[in-house]
Amino acid sequence: MNKTAGAMSYDELRGAIAQRHRALSGRLQQIAEFVLDHPTDVALGTVAEVAQRSGVPPSAIVRFAHALGFGGFTEMQQVFRSRLVAGVAPSYKSRLARMKSQEKSVLGRQPAAVLSRFVSEAQSALVTLSQSVHARELDAATAILAKARDIYLLGLGGSFPVAIHLAYVLRKLGRRVVLLDGLGGSIHEQSHAATSDDALVAISFRNYYPDTARLFPELVARGVPTISITDSLLSPIVEGASVVFEIQDMPEPALRTLVAPMCLVQALAIGLDLAAD
Amino acid sequence: MNKTAGAMSYDELRGAIAQRHRALSGRLQQIAEFVLDHPTDVALGTVAEVAQRSGVPPSAIVRFAHALGFGGFTEMQQVFRSRLVAGVAPSYKSRLARMKSQEKSVLGRQPAAVLSRFVSEAQSALVTLSQSVHARELDAATAILAKARDIYLLGLGGSFPVAIHLAYVLRKLGRRVVLLDGLGGSIHEQSHAATSDDALVAISFRNYYPDTARLFPELVARGVPTISITDSLLSPIVEGASVVFEIQDMPEPALRTLVAPMCLVQALAIGLDLAAD
DNA sequence: TAACAGATGGAATGAATATTCTAATCTCAC
């Protein structure tokens, strides 16, 4: 333990908690995790409330405050409250100022400016996504997936992260998934077992990965129902697809954030799970 | 006086006070002016404190709350507190409301509703991201990556898509990248060549993938400069990291859209490339 | 296995707080 942690900023407190986390006892670690995750609850709640929400007895909360060098819960709470007070005023002004200053060229090369550029690009990509995807397509896609025995996923190159993510979520939800990654040989062999009882989700954006363009029509020809996620109706995975999600305005490969397709596949997977009940 | 002013937003309360101001008695008018000028004091203070600062007896404060239709000071204070909460966490309010209203309803289970939910979650995640990431950290991370001979990427389980995407972009930009995927054997062996001349980008969210937690400290001990992207300062990849990006409010694994980390790594990669000129 | 040190949970305690009550004061019409 150390001297009185009197005047301390919220960020300093976070650092102190993180630093000491390992040295704390089990219960106290649990509390540390809770207060870092729910600072607002700590700022506004009573000891009893915080205790209940974090699943510990009230006395443990007080012991936690003591362990951090505070005289008690109330003293620690002041630090959490300071965060709330600081958060109210400057948010709008500073954000606008930041945006403006970064649009300029020289500053635009600084990492912070690059981040805010991507963030705002992603924001508009999401807006576009929710406008361009219609319920009809979503319903159709969900129906296909619901009927599928195995779900095959095809997304190579720059789209691979999307395919992996979808595979991860679907498997978590108990679906049988075959991720076509071409590992250890031919991607054709991996897809050989696919039949019309299965389903294929294909993801591809310009420049369309050659293997994707080659494999897709084969599976379509074998009667596998397919859901395509792509950026143009002229892409090689549109013809023969049962459902097509067109995500427009995808930037060039190196600048892609994949935000929109990630969101879409997530919604497909969870929507499938909810509809199955 | 009127019926119970139960659930009321701060803005509505302001309107109600302004409207009733003339009809109030002298003392209550004085209090009305004070609370509109010092909403933070009302949100965080006790009756005695507010009374002293506004120069009235405590009982007058309670009468004021009654005059506005509240059951007492505590009830009125909730409205002032909601203003603080809304200011600091734009995501919280909308997300909670949405979750509650939609989770149960039949409409919420339709695929289209699911998509719009994920879109709005992603939106707020992006806002939070741009608020919580500071230029200092971005600059430091960029400097580390710029100096690195090889860039090692560690992101397993649910974070794997982020690691893959970063690998893809960095390679497109001509960087030497080693993606630690554990393919065909030990992930330890893959990372064996990493030295202090290289760099590591580690990505991990709850529940932290065991292999990540195990490998990270080894690389740190070998002096490899590390950039961590995680959801808590208590995660196993924080201690010893050169730079930590904390992305808060990550939902549970199956509901994650990975939008924020995808955006961040993208900005890191491109920022690195632009700074190199 | 025994004994110890540290940690824990829950009840007891005392302080702080919101609220209510009542006597005093003020306001205004007549």
Next chain:
DNA sequence: GTGAGATTAGAATATTCATTCCATCTGTTA
């Protein structure tokens, strides 16, 4: 100037709250 009604201040009260204390439990070392 006087009286009725509304308003107020401050003391009294009841409630909520943080804190402390102690018996119990847990994990460790001998």
